[in-house]
Amino acid sequence: MNNKSPATGNLNQFDAEKGFVIPVGGARYSNRELSWLKFNERVLSEAENMNHPILERLRFLSISATNLDEFFMVRVAGLAVQLMQNVDVVSFDGRTPRQQLSEIEMASDALVVRQSNIWKSMREELANMNITVTSCKNLSKAHVEWLHGYFYGQIYPLLTPQALDPSHPFPFIANLGRCLLLDIEDDKARQIWQLILLPDSLARFVKLPGEEPIFVAVEHVIAHFAETIFPQYKVKDWGMFRLIRNSDIEFEEEAEDLVQYFKGAIKRRRRGDGIRLELTEQMGDKLRNFLIENVSMMPNASIDDLPFVGVCDLSEIVDLDLPIHKFSPFSPRFPERVREYDGDIFAAVKAKDILVHHPYESFDVVISFLEQAAADPKVVAIKQTLYRAGSQSRIIRALINAAEQGKSVTVVVEIKARFDEEQNLYWADALEKAGVQVVYGFVNMKTHAKISMVIRKEDEGIVTYCHFGTGNYHPITSKIYTDLSYFTANKDAASDAVQLFNYVTGYIKPHDLKLATFSPHNMREKLNSLIEREIANVEKGLPGEIWAKMNSLVDVGMIEKLYEASQKGVNISLVVRGICCLRPGVLGLSENIRVKSIVGRFLEHSRIWAFGNGAKLPHDKADVYISSADWMTRNLDRRVEYMLPMINPTVHMQILFQVLLANLLDNQQSWTLNNEGEYVRVQAVKKPFNLHQYFMDNPSLSGRGKALKKKSVPKLRQLSHDEGQDGWGI
Template structure:
């Protein structure tokens, strides 16, 4: 091992390309015939949305670096220019696979199931007449086609909006020859139109794309002229917000001013209909300052994510996952007083298999309890209509001391969080926006309750956001506890966020940006020491992303020392397993299933006295050094055993697990001759109530 350079670029997988591979795994769910049909459609929509965000953030950031002349590389050694070129190649294949899935696999399967999405050449005379009336009455009054000439410059194109470029023949009312026009589809119009039953041949689930309707009747927009070509296009823009926090006096107001600019950030991708003539596509590229590498031709609607409307409108028994009711811990089922329950024992919740309601009730009871004197909470993503925020508002109105640390810069949720901040402030809560230069990503609630002659603290710590909707879609752990030492640590973290002073020493929690990275490294070193002394050494990591190079190097050292390492990494993973002499003892898998894996768990054998932690942080530089994150131990015996059992279940998964190979490719595991095992299904059987 001593002669191996652990910084060699050959030992690291490019993080951007790794993220694209995750999207490939999501798309595979849409192509899997064992997945319920409408869920396959939903996975196609998710893959589309994921790719959009990838361009809006990841590709946009690389383009900014390239424009600034940066040749900076990551551990894999690829500079921005080469990374962008590799992204273009892989993303192009992903897009082709998406539209193949839509056209060749999903559309025929949907048709067979009685769900029709009609193309223009499939409309019968009655449908044609109804759609023409719909266009005339509901669509045309909202359209403003723009002919292009010196007096009519190219319009501003909204990020990810539906647009058309049209080729025209003939003269307009002023005798002008117009060769080209642009038409923007209003955001107020639905992108998928459901036909009335009588027009659908008494079949209730018949749909038409708005783009097909506009295309079919575009001639009506240009009286006396002929539309010789009508082609969809969509532009993706840089959607990252930049606010120099040290140069602004009010972060909330500064972000409010920046949000509108997101709609018109720098262009990063152009999607056009596959039949768009080359010269028109080139004109669009020139207009947006893009190159052929940024052009993506699509065989269908330019935004497949709009198909979510079909998923939502069809109540497809047998076409969606079976419904379930999240379980409730027995102790709460028999005693609704959550504070009394926690005085006896901690509660570990595993969402969505177990209900998120106890977390909401924790805040609600604190709000209504006259013995509660203070509530403190962090909010990263919570949704515009939040029961937790409602409870915080009521607590503040009732005179309790309510302190809320809101992360205004939670990407794509900035507007909602600004509204929440204003609402809480109006109710009398103390609202803060964290620490300049550090996002507050920790998930914490602290309740202070007067009990007899003393104050007692109760806490909730989690791996995910306080968002009831995502609590039904993402897997996350939440710990409710009255442990005095743990609560004291949470109190100290809140003090760091809301006041000034030195870093307080915590007894149980390790946290970013201060002790988390060091604490994980020390525990890996401890496993190395055990292995070096001949003891069995093992660790398990379950995160969304594993890219921080120093930690990866330490894992390589541990593997070389004989430590058995299992990594369950949902998305980006720069670690390259299975390299002889470096990572022989490291296995990496990714679980992609019904729920988005979101838990962050670290388990260490520790010579037989095993330790397990849950965290809000992934193993990325931003989480470890530029965010406020918490990593907390789960020590209560029952909860500790549950976590260990869950991890082993994920490591046994042979149906929805993808194994990362040393060449950076993922291989879907299959049961073969062994009994099939799906971790998420097993957790549903164990924890949820079937409806």
């Protein structure tokens, strides 16, 4: 009998006492951090996908680097803190903080090397397309002369060289700070170290004039003219470096003023200990050692010598106005159903529930919902949650306008939204000044549910219109994130939404809910009961089936419940874009579970769950839910989230027979997760099917309206587990 924990063993045997199976050659669960790195590898693979235009591939390269920055700022830094504090907590997959950091270092090092190699290859490919990224020494005389004038007019005034000696100690470098370090020498061989901090306002690349784009990295421009910055000195060595700091904010439950606490915490974040240092590999050993000795770093921090520092900055080149090297332009549709009511969203929703599928259908309908509410004299109140709203938000202006016109406006602003804390504090201040009742929610929980309510006084009395979203009220991300917006005037949905707001604003625990389920109230229990019902159906000889789409699957309790369902014969198909700690296809454990990840033109972000309810999916009888929550412990136990059943037949059909089914059928942007925890790109066996292209080409069911009735929408026939590559084909 095996007495090891399910996270640590490598034996393929059943433990009757503990009731679990441990697969051969691996753990029962995949490590969360390593699973995230595998996700970022899939993102990086799109930079090598020759089916994408060159600038889109460059965008994926830049995104992978930005992702890695945030990973180090939060996840790696958190483990390093545990190590510093001698916290010996073992992760649920059986690794200590030290073991995790060691494996992360190997995986992230390989990822960084791969990024550098891809950029080297892509740079040559760009040059063949007359898009040049070069250094000053390769420029023509005319270009150097132009660059000289540009340098003195646009760059030099922003620079403040700082000598480094006993009377000028090494300065503080802010998080993500970019600097040049120079070793200069006068004619008497006297040596001085100089540091130049590059301001955030300074673009990373200088674009030279001319029809064909030529870019020079700003550090090369500064280095080229360095001897004019330091007259009578000669540059002996130079290099650029970039510092990433611990940026996680820990909030204290006893904080007396949450707003003031977070204002201070944001400032402290900028001064967190260094967790990763990038420096140019051209930097000589003497300069390199001086840098490392003078930058305060955490134990186990990474030091990377790179041919190009700050791969994330390549996004500046992506902004080139060269449509031929980008994805074909796409204009989101505005729901025809709303147009048929002359743009009156309230009339359209009152007639019938509407589901809007972003980014294929415009986010403008969500903004219009609030703008119309602000201008409508019949509207008496608006309630809104805001997790991330963006830097220039029409939604904020609509809420302010509504308050200024005398409407009762309540906004729950989540100031604990990571990396958006400062922006959200700014919006909260602006809203309060306009007379909006701003609520900050719980100290120890984030309000992550995306719900908007408009209360309208109509002839028959008060009517409440609700918007439930799977994404944020963010007009920029709505153009690239796939999410669902559900509009309804259903009284039960409105009653439940009121209870959620009362829970956040007044700590009144939800009770007697009609449709919705909320975490941390009882979402975990609801999900468990739905899975148990599928198990019971199998035991009765009925089909048992689950389809679920989410961003991350981490919670051990949910994983174990899915393992149990698999062992009882329930067929489970999961679309998990990012982290997945479940191990599918393991004999005796999870052979009835399949997991795929989709990475493509758009970022899959919606949370959708379907339970067969005694029928084989897809089926009209199935229970279908949308949600704001992933299956992570934080979402189920430490956040305010919602899940809502789709009871309108048209909306139900759109989500199940269009959205979910298309995700399962995609074989152009999909990866399958095998029982060893590795991802394999799906190859089209029969007919190629691109999920994103399908929705760009075809209108949705609930929003198409009468005007599009005659336009036939290709029907996605019922998925067969026996078809295609690993059962995912069509």
